[in-house]
Amino acid sequence: MSSAPGSSEIDLTKETALLASLQAYAFNQDHDVVAGASSTPTRSRRSTISSPGSSTGRSRRPTSVRNGISKxxxxxxxxxxxxxxxxxxxxxxxxxAPSQISLMKGEYYANPHNHFWGVLGYAMDDPEFPLLDYESRCDVLKARGIAVWDICEEFTR
Known part of the structure; x- marks a missing residue:
């Protein structure tokens, strides 16, 4: 189905290609790790509760009530x-909502372990994109018609 010139119908070819690239990146196990990010898996943040007499030295009290402070x-x-x-x-x-690191730097996806900028670079077929400074990356996104925002204007963390 073709549309007449000047029609308000949007050409979804670029958006479809971007989505396909993102899906290919997400499911491709052979892609390179983004520069500056660790390729080793990170340790789980869950703490284990030690049994009495254990040599780990950890308290059995959950961290949410340790030291008398409610989480x-x-x-x-x-x-x-x-x-x-x-x-x-x-x-x-x-x-x-932005991470603590992003809030401190005033930049979206500022944590070096976050692959957001690398995924976008892959989707845009621009391997240099993640290496740009933050303002330049923002300028590229704006020029390509890509907006980034959070659903929470204000939040509790």
Whole structure:
């Protein structure tokens, strides 16, 4: 089905190609690791509870009540980052809320272990993209009609 010139119908060819590239990257086990990111698996953050007499030296009390501090009292209200938004966005990438590292740096996906920028570079067939400074990466996304934002403007962490 073809549309008349000037029609408001959007050509989804580029968006479909981007989605296909992202899916190929996600399911391809042979892709290279993004520069600066570790290729070794990270240790689980779950702590194990030691049995009495164990040599690990860990307390049996859960960390949420250790030292008399409730885990809920440690949470703080935080604000998200401003969107990466160009004049003509066609693709919106939504996250939930920025990580602590991203908030400290004021950049989306700032943790070096996060593969977000490498995945986008792969999808755009631009291996140099993840190596650009943050502002340049944002400029490339805006020029390509890709917006990045979080669904939570304010959150508790």
């Amino acid at each position: 809920g009292l440690l949470f703080e209200r935080r604000r998200g980052l401003p969107p990466i938004l160009g004049p003509d966005p066609r693709v919106l990438i939504l996250g939930s």
